[in-house]
Amino acid sequence: LFPYTTLFRSMKIHRIIKSTVLCATLALSGNAFAQASKVEAEKPTFDDLPSPEFSGGKQKSFKPKDWLEVETKLKIQLDPEPKSKTAEEILVKWYVAVKNPEKSGTYFLLTKSITHINVPLEEEIYSSVYLSPASIMRLTGSPKGGKSAVEFVGFEVLVNGEIKASDTNKGPKDWWKSPKLSASDSVPLLSKNETPFAVMWWDRYAEVKQEK
Numbered sequence: 704l705f706p707y708t709t710l711f712r713s714m715k716i717h718r719i720i721k722s723t724v725l726c727a728t729l730a731l732s733g734n735a736f737a738q739a740s741k742v743e744a745e746k747p748t749f750d751d752l753p754s755p756e757f758s759g760g761k762q763k764s765f766k767p768k769d770w771l772e773v774e775t776k777l778k779i780q781l782d783p784e785p786k787s788k789t790a791e792e793i794l795v796k797w798y799v800a801v802k803n804p805e806k807s808g809t810y811f812l813l814t815k816s817i818t819h820i821n822v823p824l825e826e827e828i829y830s831s832v833y834l835s836p837a838s839i840m841r842l843t844g845s846p847k848g849g850k851s852a853v854e855f856v857g858f859e860v861l862v863n864g865e866i867k868a869s870d871t872n873k874g875p876k877d878w879w880k881s882p883k884l885s886a887s888d889s890v891p892l893l894s895k896n897e898t899p900f901a902v903m904w905w906d907r908y909a910e911v912k913q914e915k
Contacts, residue, residue: 738781738782738783738863739781739782740779740780740781740782740790740862740863740865740867741779741780741782741867742777742778742779742780742793742860742862742867742868743777743778743780743868744775744776744777744778744858744860744868744869744870745775745776745777745870746775746870746871746872747773747774747775747856747857747858747870747871747872748773748774748775748872749771749772749773749774749850749853749856749872750771750772750850751769751770751771751772751847751848751849751850752769752770752771752772752900753767753768753769753770754767754768754769754770754836754899755767755899755900755903768836768839768840768846768847769836769839769846769847769848769849770833770834770835770836770839770849770898770900771833771834771838771839771849771850771852771853772831772832772833772900773797773799773831773832773833773853773856774829774830774831774832775795775829775830775831775858775870776827776828776829777822777827777828777829777830777860777868777909778825778826778827778828779793779822779823779824779825779828779862780824780825781824784824784825788823788824788825789821789822789823789824790821790822790824790862791820791821792818792819792820792822792912793818793819793822793860793861793862793909794816794817794818794819794860794861794862795816795817795818795819795830795858795859795860795861796814796815796816796817796858796859796861797814797815797816797817797832797856797857797858797892798812798813798814798855798856798857798858798871798878798879799812799813799814799832799834799853799855799856799857799892800812800813800853800854800855800856800878800879800884801813801834801842801852801853801854801890802842802852802853802854803885804841804842804843804844804852809883809885810854810855810883810884810885811884811885811886811887811889811890812879812884812885812886812887813834813887813888813890813891813892814879814886814892815832815891815892815893815894817830817832817894817911818911818912819909819910819911819912820910820911820912821910822909822910828907828908828909829907829908829909830858830860830908830909831894831895831908832892832893832894832895833892833893833894833895833897833898833900834849834890834892834893835893835898838890838891839852841889841890842890855871855872855873855874855878855879856871856872857869857870857871857872857876857877857878857879858870858871894911895908895911896911896913
């Protein structure tokens with residue numbers, strides 16, 4: 704019986720090795736033919752926007768305050784291009800350095816990761832992030848002029864987990880890694896969906912994935 708047991712074991716080991724080699728080959732083949740991606744991105748810009756006023760229903764009087772909007776223009780390419788002509792998902796990581804109102808010469812680092820879905824390819828589309836009037840008030844002591852509190856804005860665009868584009872309004876490309884910045888969530892950055900601008904300029908901006 705011994706020769707048969709030895710033969711059986713040898714055949715089993717051979718099948719295991721063959722299966723392992725096949726899996727490795729398929730993995731390498733998949734990587735070789737993986738979809739390539741390219742992202743063109745412009746420098747981020749930021750501006751103050753007054754709270755929007757909508758008509759309809761009972762009107763109430765109020766004095767619009769300022770929101771701070773930060774945005775960048777993107778163009779996504781995939782090769783080979785899918786029939787849908789869309790990127791299923793991209794991730795934009797935003798970084799904003801604002802002046803610390805309690806200590807001159809120091810800055811808070813605000814961050815926000817926004818997942819965009821169904822992003823059209825070969826088309827100029829925007830990604831944006833916002834500071835609310837309440838946050839601006841906390842930073843500046845005024846309901847207007849949020850731009851004055853901002854020192855740097857930057858972003859990274861990731862496709863399939865890889866950084867494909869990044870830029871900043873000024874300074875080094877990765878200024879947000881500086882240990883001199885203090886991370887803070889006391890004045891949170893907001894996605895467009897979290898602001899009253901959610902339904903405005905719809906086709907200008909990439910669709911934001913709803914957070915659960």
